[in-house]
Amino acid sequence: MAIPSYATRGERIWHYVFLGLCALIFLFLVGPLLIIIPLSFNAQPYFSFSEAMLKLDPAGYSLRWYEDFFTSSAWLGAIKNSFIIGIASTILATILGTIAALGLSNRHMPARGAIMALLISPMIVPLIISAAAMFFFFSKINLAQTYLGVILAHTALGIPFVVITVTATLSSFDTTLIRAAHSLGANPTRTFFKVVLPLVTPGVVSGALFAFITSFDEVVVVLFVSGPGQRTMPIQMWSGIREHISPTILAVATLLVLLSMLLLTTLELLRRRSERLRGIAPE
């Protein structure tokens, strides 16, 4: 966004004011996430910077909250549960969602709009409503307070993300490639695995990542559907924030920020790969 050479002085000033405003908004977006990283090394059990920290005195810093986290059976159990539930529901959501997306991208799909709206609805319906509804229903069929119940609930919540990303990938899919493969003698199975799948994989993987993070970060439904045996990370954090605010939560938060950075990098690499495969130069 360069300033055109014909810009007047007023326009130049406005240009810099605008950039300054944008910088402030970016600070609002990212600043809070960066502030907790140093706070999590606080030697004091507070949520604010101590004098010693501000003076960069090493005594003001400590790893005690990380130690607390990695030695607590409650936190480690919660992580384990989060991974079990997250991975199982991601696999289910990815399989069901990808197959459905293949059907939805068919030109002749009947009632496409209505079905799509239905498939996306778990993302739109307020979580508290889904949670309350699933609580009643799962209690009735003995799925409440079981792993299976939480996994099925999270599968439903993850499905919209898989459907959206995979259909988006398929909609820009060049179907002449399939005909070309056929004309070169490949049978449908071979075409699917050699041509369609490699091109769709980035969409599937990013859909799966979305589904996983949805489950990994979900509190409300677990709060209602799970029992004490299925305590996940977010539930542990939730009760930590509500009951006894301990900076261990800041250590967990820092680790989760790092996790999201990792995920973001993965997604960015996937996007570049798919652009390269499609022959779109990244500029």
Next chain:
Amino acid sequence: MSESPASPLTTADGVPLKVSLRRAVRRSKIKAFLLVSPLLLFLGIAFVMPIIEMLWRSVDNPEVTTHLSRTVAALEGWDEESLPGEPVFAALVEDLREGQAARNLGLLSSRLNYEKSGMRSAINRTARQLRTIEPPYREALIELNDTWGELDTWKLIQRESTPYTLTYYLAAVDRQLTPTGEIVQVPDHLKVHVSLFWRTFWMSAAITGLTLLLGYPIAFLLASLPLRHSNLLMILVLLPFWTSLLVRTTTWIAILQSQGVLNDVLVALGVIADEARWQMIHNKTGTIVAMTHILLPFMILPLYSVMKTIPPSYMRAARSLGGKPFLSFRRVYFPLTIPGIAAGGILVFILSIGYYITPALVGGQSGRFITNYIAYHMQTSLNWGLAAAIASILLFVVIVFYMVFNRLIGVDKVKLG
């Protein structure tokens, strides 16, 4: 050529082309539907059915008919002018005896207590004394508890002996039925829901407005920078988007609380005195700030994808035709971004009125949303019918906005990341 040009075209095996095509399309349709059906079936069972059942629970009214079946039968033909006669009281004693033996009077007494306070204790006390009561039951029961001598009690039992009820919906909008069946407002100190609905709406609208205010310049900047730079800045938008909701809420607690980072900075700068730290959390401010931060990416992403499609030459053309920068922006660029504003606005609004976690953690008493009341009735007051009714109203509002969104933008146009 033996065929005349008028004869229909056929495929190699002699089937008319039209028929063959239609068959192919049908096969393709069936194939597509079969691919979608496992997911439809799954969502139908795991998501749609629970919601339908919850909606049903908001009107379901089984307590009086099941637990007071004899009383209800005996009340038939009652004139509603004077207290019912001995047979009705005898039937009540019989019903309560059975309920006491089966230990399920709790449901009944709480159900009736929602409508008329004092019913719980009346039923419980009567049930405890059942062994000592002797006929004539009418006098005995009235002596035991005044409630049984009130005409309203019997009118209430008769009114609630229908299998469906609207009382939960009435309670959800702070109304109740009088014993005679008129709809009136509940006493002032019990009015909570309507004001919470309004608060949820105006705070969501405020949050939507704020995200638009903050998101528009960012989306504009991202859309007008060359891709190389904008991809880099996009990471700053996507990082919070990908970060755990609880993490983001926690950081706002760390920043905004009275011993928190922002207050510390303000004290250090001398803006406020140490003993007059601002209360920025556990109130409306906390909810609005934290939710604006959380929902901002949902505004930026749709705005960006719309702005990306506006050719920069439009603005240059407007400028070359003599339009001052602001005028060109207002008349040319801004109207073109309206679809993005609508998409982001509706999305943020829908997500925001359904938020539960953030208002519950940083909202305190004054920054609470209607969702927090659904949770309250689910977990604490255990008035599930009322929770279901409030949830149904909220769901209705969300579905209306979702349909508008779908009509205007189309759900499949939603882009993630």
